[in-house]
Amino acid sequence: MEDKEVKEIYDETEKRRVIILRRETGTFYYEEEYFSEYPLEMCWIPKGRQLVGFYNTQEKAESEARANIEWLKNP
Numbered sequence: 879m880e881d882k883e884v885k886e887i888y889d890e891t892e893k894r895r896v897i898i899l900r901r902e903t904g905t906f907y908y909e910e911e912y913f914s915e916y917p918l919e920m921c922w923i924p925k926g927r928q929l930v931g932f933y934n935t936q937e938k939a940e941s942e943a944r945a946n947i948e949w950l951k952n953p
Contacts, residue, residue: 884936889949895922896943896950898936905932906939910947 884906885898893913900906910925930946933939944950 885940887940887943887950894925894949896947898939898943900936901932903932905934906936907932908939908943910943 879902881899881901883897884900887896887898888894894910895913896908896910898906898908908930911922912925914921914923930942933942
């Protein structure tokens with residue numbers, strides 16, 4: 879089974895986003911991505927390998943993302 883995306887949060891330009899995902903185990907995590915406009919890509923690309931942790935609730939995963947990702951701190 880694949881992890882399921884449960885929420886997307888975009889910056890004001892819609893070129894960066896955070897996705898909250900639910901694992902098969904019922905825990906949640908988040909990933910930060912940016913949109914590449916390079917002609918051969920034109921897709922969402924993960925911003926590095928930065929798995930922060932797994933959380934018991936979707937709300938906790940979002941709260942941690944807002945605390946750790948600079949552009950989410952000041953919406």
